Amino acid sequence: MSTKNVIGTSPVRLDAREKVTGKAIFPGDLSMPGMLHMKILFAWRPHARVLRIDTTEARAVPGVVAIFTAQDVPVNEYGLQVKDQPVLCGPGSSIEGGDVVRFVGDQVAAIVAESEQAAAKARDLIRVEYEDLPAVFDPEQAMQADAPLVHPERGMSNICVHYKIRKGDVEAGFKQADVIVEGEYRLPFQEHAYLQPEAGLAYIDEEGRVTIKVAGQWTHVDREQVAHALGLPEEQVRVVYPAIGGAFGGREDMSVQIVLGLAAWKLRRPVKIIWTRQESIIGHGKRHPAVIRVRWGATKEGKLVAAEMNFIGDAGAYMYTTNKVLGNSTIVCTGPYFIPNVKTDVYGVYTNNVPGAAFRGFGAPQSAFAAESQMNKLAEKLNLDPVEIRLRNALRDGDTLSVGTPAPGPVSIVQVIEAAARQAGWKETPQGWQAPPVEQPSEPHLKRGWGFAAGFKNVGFSFGYQENSWARVELHGKSEIERVVAYHAGAEVGQGTHTVMAQMVAEAVGVPFEKVTMVVSDTANMGNPGSASASRMTYMAGNALRGAGLAALEKWHAEERPAIAEYTYLAPKTTPFEKETGYSTPNFCYAYAAQAVEVEVDTETGEVRLLRVIAADDVGQAINPKLAEGQIEGAVVQAQGYAIQENFVTQNGRVLSDQLSTYLIPTILDIPGEIKSVILEVPDPNGPWGARGLGELPYIPLAPAVTGGIHAATGTWVDEIPLIPERVLRSLGKIT
């Protein structure tokens, strides 16, 4: 089957009309007769033991139906990777340590009332007696032996993750080096700032299941976590996703799910909650802040010979996905380059900050900032063009990664780098690649320059986890297929995945796109889709739907009517890091990216503008090119926020930038003058129709490309982001 009919076209999104006309139902739009309203009492303090909760006055508020505290939660713990967080913090917890709040967004009580006002009023009348505990906010301090422990019940150290890579002999490698560049890079929190703050509605469905309609990223794991905390079998819990207003990783961890389920289960009435923006900002995890100290060596020919990396990531108060996020950081921190000798230590450290969580790129953006900045600095020292030095070191098929095994082929980083460079105007000369000339503006305080960076990202969680995804396809009709119904529980978080799924089903069974109906995101009648994260959904769901479609087609040809087949796709096997060396085959697929960015720096104000962004991404196969472009543009804009604008300010664990009026994300007037998407299609042998993953990829190279551009424009390296004007001016020596 070499010709493709639906793959590679861009039909209108299945949800476009509803979303554009305002008819789409998001969790906050839901309501039911007899519905109650919930408010949460958050801790608003970074580290304290809850000694006493007095709800007497609160219960007297007219309309209050129930107030739940720790003692009401059957199994008072949850967590995606490690169950280290109480559902509600307070005395009487069924789990040890459940009486301690460890960050400002820990939840202390859930108040349910006939109206939202009554719930809010009662919340403010709850008297909580706290014993403040010594707190720690700097992960490096938290690593010290005498630091206050965030989880004393989990051992005598705040270090919750430590990954090691030992490849070759770094000291011998540095001896071969003609130049060595050392660097220290600092990366900030980032808030997901999705359009829709956390919200949901829970009720008991007609089959007696506690049913939670909510925005999440993985229906079946939400269900597992709710069931665990409520002490119920999973079949007794149902999770349904209505339209979801963005996720970006921030909805991988629980927010409102368990407390809603608890209230509906105990009260046998529908219960609804909507978090305010401020509650959302303090209440869900953030991109991990990191300090990365590195030393890289290269020969005068520009060949990398050794790299040493020390990465400290702020896990915040709970594990969330820190172990997985930092696994990616570990792989990506040496870049898409062949380096014979590598020594890497990556630490995740508990603190009393807002937890570090999944966020588009999943540990890769932090690492790429260090790796790509190192490449740009080496290029400067060796008088090489940034594109030229990258091509001299870019991974080729068969080259081993730092983990001692090669990336599954084909490795396309060379093509991707060349495509970005060419599109931006780089020229291949007998002396190697050369950057395009820059036209400087007439105002002497405005300086322009081109920056360049590359990046790569694994598709899927993996690291030994058996990636899987379930699908079902039904073919209806008589002599020919008239109607196709496909079931998949994968989360449509705005990326367009349901549309892409329908395209892949149509292609698999050979019908037009319009004949496919998707039935989605309900644990009641579907198998496990896996998470809508780690750039994995197109790859995993595509293979699952293709498998189910082909199996149904076989039944169709055997005259079954309707022809129905289910299929669970299992991705190729992977292995975890070997403890002392990191030796592993951690992933089954990678995707590759490169970006060139033309930057303008106002050397009087420190403002940085992106004039042009050239983003080249190998997606394997663009199932829907328009959506692929949308992903690239969205990722670039979000990465611009990370690189330049978004300044998440905390003070002793308290969040100061807790509204969108103080936490400034890019708007239409801030975004780059031009974003040029260059989509490459180097097929992955196991991807559906060759597709790799895309959602995170274009995010990764932007920040180091911008600082590379600032250096080209001004001669100054800025090794900490965000590049708020003040920081840029300090780097330029204009203020002290």
Add this chain to the structure above:
Amino acid sequence: MLPWQIYLRPQTLAEVRQALDSAPKPVLPIAGGTDLLLDLRQGRHAPVQTLVDLTAVAEMTVIELRGEHLFIGAAVPVSRVHSDPLVARHARALTEASALIAGPQVRNVATLGGNVAHALPAADGTIALLALDTQAEIAAISGENRIVPLSQLFLGPGKSAIDKNKEIIVGFYIQVLEASEAFKVSSCFKRIMRPQGVALPIINCAIWLAREGDRIRDIRIAVGPGGPIPFRATKAEAVLRGQTPTNETIERALIALLDQVQFRTSPRRASADYRRHLVGGLFRDVIESAWERAG
């Protein structure tokens, strides 16, 4: 969940007075509501019983010449202030500030009355009005309307001298000085902030000046946020009045400004050091523009 119970929409000032006087308390006037509604919803302002909408009051929604003054109704949306030809002619700094307040949607409903009543030391509209030596007309539940200099309306950051339960700003008077043989007047407003706006500026500056040949006959300089209330750089004005704005005089004026201004560090926005650095370039830029315009 509405943080108010009754919403009134009077058509005349008399009806406004009546509403403020007799509607169930607490009562507050509302115009664009772009600050007030956020404050009410986010719990920074206690809930109220009654909101009195001022945007249908005819006398508060006009822009017109009244004798030697340009009158701008306090309930005129900022986007209309921005596009009004009389404002462009007589109060160019205000035209420029009105283009920069918040974002387009907010400008379509936000008003200058609200901008001033909110009493923020860096509000773009307020800073422009301050440099234009604006007088405000205040109406109270009882008694005659009174006219007060804008500068008397501020007590501290976010603290207005107006008793919002009993008083409203009706409008603003800006003196109109037609160009003569002897001198010409102009004004200019600029700010430093990322292009999209929406949030408060890092720093802004408005200058009005009267030019007599190569001399500054008179000048008014406002900088935000330059202190707890909207700041007039009177010492810098004194340095420049009667002088030719050479580089040397402007530098002396800047020193006087820096000596008088009280920049503070706001952890979510900018440090005092950064503002001290920025104000020089901004001040030179604004005075140069105003000077050339009056040429």
